[in-house]
Amino acid sequence: MPLSRRSLFLGAAAFGVPAVLAGCGSEDPSPATGGSASGGLGTVTLGSNASDEVPKKSLEAQVKAFTQGAVKVNTVDHNTFQENINRYLRGTPDDVFTWFAGYRMQFFAEQGLALDISDVWRDIGGDFTQAFKDQSTGVDGKQYFVPSTYYPWAVFYRRSVWEEKGYQPPKTLDELTALAKRMKADGLIPIAFADKDGWPAMGTFDILNMRTNGYDFHIQLMQGKQSWTDPKVRQVFDTWRGLMEYHQPAALGRTWQEAAQSLAQKKTGMYLLGMFVAQQFPEADRDDLDFFTFPEINPAYGTDSIDAPIDGYMVSAKARNVDGAKALIRQLAQASSQNIATGLDPGTLASNSKADTSGYSALQKRGAELVSQAKHIAQFLDRDTRPDFASTVMIPSLQTFVGKPAEIDPLLASIEKQKAAIFR
Amino acid sequence: MAAKTRRYSARDVTVLVAGLGVAIVVNVGLVWGPTLASVGLSATDWNGIGPIEWIGARNYEDLAGTYPPFWSAVRNNVLWLGFLGLVATPFGLFCAVLLDRRLRMSRVYQSALYMPVVLSLAVVGFIAQLVFSSDYGVLNAVSGLHVDWLGDRAVNIWVVMVAAGWRHVGYVMIIYLAGLKAVDPALKEAAAIDGANERQAFFRVVFPTLRPVNVIVLVITVIEALRAFDIVYAINKGRNGLELLSVLVTENIVGEASRIGFGSAIAVILLVISLGFIVTYLSQLFRGEEER
Numbered sequence: 001m002p003l004s005r006r007s008l009f010l011g012a013a014a015f016g017v018p019a020v021l022a023g024c025g026s027e028d029p030s031p032a033t034g035g036s037a038s039g040g041l042g043t044v045t046l047g048s049n050a051s052d053e054v055p056k057k058s059l060e061a062q063v064k065a066f067t068q069g070a071v072k073v074n075t076v077d078h079n080t081f082q083e084n085i086n087r088y089l090r091g092t093p094d095d096v097f098t099w100f101a102g103y104r105m106q107f108f109a110e111q112g113l114a115l116d117i118s119d120v121w122r123d124i125g126g127d128f129t130q131a132f133k134d135q136s137t138g139v140d141g142k143q144y145f146v147p148s149t150y151y152p153w154a155v156f157y158r159r160s161v162w163e164e165k166g167y168q169p170p171k172t173l174d175e176l177t178a179l180a181k182r183m184k185a186d187g188l189i190p191i192a193f194a195d196k197d198g199w200p201a202m203g204t205f206d207i208l209n210m211r212t213n214g215y216d217f218h219i220q221l222m223q224g225k226q227s228w229t230d231p232k233v234r235q236v237f238d239t240w241r242g243l244m245e246y247h248q249p250a251a252l253g254r255t256w257q258e259a260a261q262s263l264a265q266k267k268t269g270m271y272l273l274g275m276f277v278a279q280q281f282p283e284a285d286r287d288d289l290d291f292f293t294f295p296e297i298n299p300a301y302g303t304d305s306i307d308a309p310i311d312g313y314m315v316s317a318k319a320r321n322v323d324g325a326k327a328l329i330r331q332l333a334q335a336s337s338q339n340i341a342t343g344l345d346p347g348t349l350a351s352n353s354k355a356d357t358s359g360y361s362a363l364q365k366r367g368a369e370l371v372s373q374a375k376h377i378a379q380f381l382d383r384d385t386r387p388d389f390a391s392t393v394m395i396p397s398l399q400t401f402v403g404k405p406a407e408i409d410p411l412l413a414s415i416e417k418q419k420a421a422i423f424r
Numbered sequence: 425m426a427a428k429t430r431r432y433s434a435r436d437v438t439v440l441v442a443g444l445g446v447a448i449v450v451n452v453g454l455v456w457g458p459t460l461a462s463v464g465l466s467a468t469d470w471n472g473i474g475p476i477e478w479i480g481a482r483n484y485e486d487l488a489g490t491y492p493p494f495w496s497a498v499r500n501n502v503l504w505l506g507f508l509g510l511v512a513t514p515f516g517l518f519c520a521v522l523l524d525r526r527l528r529m530s531r532v533y534q535s536a537l538y539m540p541v542v543l544s545l546a547v548v549g550f551i552a553q554l555v556f557s558s559d560y561g562v563l564n565a566v567s568g569l570h571v572d573w574l575g576d577r578a579v580n581i582w583v584v585m586v587a588a589g590w591r592h593v594g595y596v597m598i599i600y601l602a603g604l605k606a607v608d609p610a611l612k613e614a615a616a617i618d619g620a621n622e623r624q625a626f627f628r629v630v631f632p633t634l635r636p637v638n639v640i641v642l643v644i645t646v647i648e649a650l651r652a653f654d655i656v657y658a659i660n661k662g663r664n665g666l667e668l669l670s671v672l673v674t675e676n677i678v679g680e681a682s683r684i685g686f687g688s689a690i691a692v693i694l695l696v697i698s699l700g701f702i703v704t705y706l707s708q709l710f711r712g713e714e715e716r
Contacts, residue, residue, distance in 0.1 A: 086472045086682045111473040196575060197661050250558040253575025255700055360703050388471070388681035396493050399664040403577055417490040422683075 007237035012310055041069035041324035046313075047094035048073050049081035054279075058344040059098075062337040069324045089113040093316040095325035101135035101310035102379030103222065107386060108314075109138035115315040116142045120326050124333045130408045131377050135310055146313045146329045149341050149348035151275040152367050153203050153307040153380075154291040161188075161266050162290075169292035171342060173211075173239070176295050183269040190246040194259035195402050198395035201251075201331060202381035203307060205398060207234045210305040211297035215376035218305070222385040224423035228416040234408060235240035239297065239404040243364045251402055256320040274309070275367050286346070293370055304375040309383055386422065393418045440598035459695065466688035473682070483689035494690070497667040498579055501697075504588075504668070505649035510591035513645050516596025519624065522603040523597070538598055540591040549658030552587040584666060588655055592648060596641055603637035604630070639708070646701045650694070669694045 044066075050059045056075060063071045074094055081088075081098075088097075089108065099105060108114050121143040125133060128147065136145035155405070161167075162270060165186055170176040180190035195201040210217045213232045219234065220226045248259060248268055260280035262268045272294065281289055293303050313332055315325045331337060338350035346361050349368050357368060371377065382390035397415050401408070433612030460669030466483055470476045487494045521715070524531045540548065555562050556573035564570060571652040572584045607630055626645055631638075653670040656662040667692055 028656045037578055086492060090473065113473065182633075196664075198661070198663055208497045246435050248573030250570075252577075252660075253558045253572040253580075262559070305635060317496075388676075388683050391679055391681045392491075392676060392683065400492070403575075403664065414490070414492055419487075 006169055008049050014418075028416070038279055041322055041406060042097060043072055044321050044324035044328045045094035046071055046073045046328065047088070047096045047097035048075045049078045049079070050419040051075055051077045054345045058341045061340045061344060062332060063328075065337065065340070066328055066331050068327045068331075069321075083111045089316055089318075093318055095319040095321050096313050096315055099145065099312065099314045100383050101132075101145055101147060101312060101321070102383045103385055104379070104383040104387065105314065106134070106138050107140075109140075111142040112131075114138075114144040115317050115319055115322070115325075117146070117315055117326060117329065118142045120146065120330055120333075124330060127333065127335065128352050129353060132310065132351050135377070135379065136312070144314055146333045147310045147351035148312040148332060148338060148346070150308050150310040150351055150371075151348050152371050152374075153274050154232065154274065154367075155272045155295050156277050156289060156371060157270040158261065158266060158288050158289045159290045161269070167269070170295045172295050173297045177246070180243070180269075184246065188269045189262070190269045191243070191248065191268060192259040192263050192271035193247040193251040194254035194256045195251045195366055195399060196253055196255050196319050199258075199382060199397060200273065201396065202390075203396040204240065205236070206378060206381050206384075207272065207294045208240055208297070208305050209233070210376070210378065211294060211301060211303070212236050212239065213298070214301040215305040215378065218267065218378065219384060222381065224385075224389070224419055228412045228419060233412060234396050237401065237405075237408045237412070240401075241408065244405045252399055258307050270342065274307075274341065274347075275278075275349075275363065278347050278363060285363065291363075291366065291370075293374075305378060306370065306374045307380050308371050308374070308377045308381045310371060311348075312351070389419065389422050427490060428464075460692045462688045462695070465685050468685040470684045472684050473680050474582060479685070482684050486686065487689055487693075493663075493672055494665045496665070497669045497672050497690075500667055501649070501652075501669050504585060504652055505646065507589065508587045508592055508645050508649050511640075512592040513596050515589075516641075517600050519593065519597045520600035520604055523601060534597075534601070538594040539625045541594040541598070544654065545588065545591065545652070546658045548587050548591055548653040549584075552655070553659060556583050574659060575664065580659075580665045584659065588648075588652060592645070593650075594643070595608040599637060599641055599644070600634070603634050607633050625666055629633040638707070640689065643705055646705075647687065650698055669697075 003273070017166050024254055046059075048056075048059055048065065050056045067289045072094075076084075083393060085099075088115070099108070103113070121133070124146070128136075132147050133143070136142050136143050136147060149257060157167075165182075167179060167182070170179050176236055183190040193200075193204075193286070205219065209221065212235055213221075217226060217232065221228070227233075248254070248262065250301070251259075256273060256277075257280055259268070259271060260273065260277050263271045263277070264281050264292045265287060275291075278286055278289055286424065293306060296302050313329050316330060333352065335350065335352045335355040342350045342355070342364065343359055344346055349360075349364055349371065350357070357365065360368065381394060385394075397411060397418075405420060443644070462602045465476075467478060468476045468481055469479050469483070520535075522533050525534070543551075553561070553574065556564075558564060558570070558572040558575065561573065563573065571579065574580050611629050611633065612625055615629045620628065651670065652668055653674070656666040656668055656671060657674075660666055662668055662675070673687050673694065675681065676683045677688065681687075
């Protein structure tokens with residue numbers, strides 16, 4: 001491997017230290033060499049953001065089953081990987097890299113940094129629903145992404161607490177408000193909430209907007225084609241402000257982990273978050289965790305849309321071992337690979353429709369059911385819009401709203417102005 | 425004849441060229457190059473991938489007119505400088521003066537005050553979270569308060585400045601202690617004989633002799649204020665009330681946003697502010713040299 005080491009170094013010299021981080025952050029390249037190099041396709045490099053223990057183990061297990069060549073996994077810290085993705089792809093990227101579906105994928109495909117893998121999709125297409133294919137397709141109609149696992153967002157609660165108090169999952173916004181009032185009277189904080197890291201509030205905005213204005217409007221808004229000063233957006237924030245008194249106070253000083261623990265400790269009644277909330281529950285309490293989809297606000301749209309971000313893989317435009325890379329993603333798209341992933345990581349679901357769901361936990365089964373009932377699946381705000389808009393405009397703006405929910409109009413005017421500067 | 429007037433041998437010249445050449449290459453490559461590149465890029469809307477498009481002063485207009493975090497960052501940078509310069513630094517001097525009076529157990533106080541200096545500001549940030557977190561923090565638990573110290577925009581910047589000052593005080597104290605030890609005791613005795621009280625002796629005699637130390641401390645304070653980054657980044661990535669110019673540069677350039685032109689414009693503004701202090705300092709320094 002002296003050659004790739006050397007080119008990594010050159011890439012680092014050209015693009016500064018962050019490229020080093022993104023290129024070879026892991027000092028000990030995982031010895032996940034499935035089969036030998038004699039498998040015929042040589043060595044494939046895989047840049048991975050799976051730095052957390054469970055996802056890392058899951059990826060290693062999946063790669064081990066690859067027999068057509070050797071795989072060298074370069075693991076980089078999750079956030080570092082994302083923050084350096086630009087420099088990484090322009091430098092000396094690995095052949096295959098972990099990434100996210102939706103606009104966030106399209107953005108890099110449009111810049112010519114990803115390889116067209118439509119030929120792979122001609123083989124694997126039958127294993128995925130149209131929704132997954134759409135989320136893997138660039139604006140030019142070609143495919144650039146292979147889905148692996150995903151996780152739905154919903155309102156989570158502890159079944160034991162709800163049974164004890166006799167709460168029922170609300171079907172409409174009014175029922176939700178009534179339930180929250182009851183919880184307050186019972187001494188619970190109705191809705192756990194945290195936004196210190198900036199992104200969790202995006203989930204609340206997404207669902208309120210999709211429930212109020214529908215999926216199409218939401219996606220157009222994300223793509224900069226609708227105005228933030230539209231009364232429809234104003235209505236979303238009005239609804240949110242109305243619910244704010246039932247949210248856990250001091251949210252801007254709290255991480256999602258801390259909010260999830262307040263739910264686990266039965267201090268809060270419910271929590272809108274991704275299924276990964278289960279990570280904060282001790283093994284013994286996980287069966288007590290249940291959820292319902294966010295209730296209906298506008299009957300025209302009902303509960304037909306949810307956020308369910310898809311994680312997966314792309315091939316970089318500069319891949320050196322293209323044949324090996326395509327063979328590897330073909331393998332990772334298989335049901336067999338995804339069965340390994342969902343078995344090891346209980347917070348995720350397999351995207352391949354042929355995956356074996358008999359091993360799913362109760363929570364996973366309900367998650368899969370929720371997604372199958374949804375007509376539209378969004379990817380989450382920071383995956384449905386431009387990365388610069390999400391991080392430099394939406395995070396500070398939503399935090400401003402959470403801090404001062406009363407001042408909506410100046411905030412929306414400011415978002416619209418900044419949007420115009422970014423989308424021009 | 426010619427051989428006699430040549431003052432440098434070939435070897436000397438080689439050494440000179442190599443030595444100066446390396447210095448110049450490093451200076452141009454690592455300091456001037458990036459600086460001028462930033463200034464140039466600040467007039468473009470480059471995203472790090474596509475073609476570079478010239479847009480003139482539009483980034484600066486956007487910064488001032490449509491980007492709310494910018495003015496918070498400017499305000500916070502000024503507050504930071506003011507707090508360190510007007511509160512933390514004088515307090516460090518005060519501690520040094522007290523400890524210089526050979527109090528009993530002064531070594532213990534000295535160590536206690538100096539201890540935080542060994543910590544990186546990022547670590548100070550983590551410690552601050554343990555103390556100030558609204559749900560799990562020590563302060564709320566002990567005092568029974570329910571203040572959102574780190575999330576409330578009205579208070580979090582003060583909390584963080586106190587945490588940063590905690591380290592800064594020890595730093596300044598140790599420098600002043602060294603300076604005070606070097607003051608000739610005869611000066612103080614002479615002042616006492618002339619009938620000066622302690623206050624007068626300090627402000628009229630001791631403090632003026634500390635001028636070189638004062639300049640160093642001033643420079644350190646300004647640099648600390650301008651490079652503040654790690655503590656707010658450790659706490660909440662420098663968002664929601666903790667914005668600083670250095671954080672905005674990082675957020676726009678290094679983060680996934682990749683607004684390189686826009687981020688460069690912020691960097692240029694930070695550069696201009698720094699230059700103001702650096703030029704003032706250097707001109708003071710050179711004037712002092714000439715007078716000598």
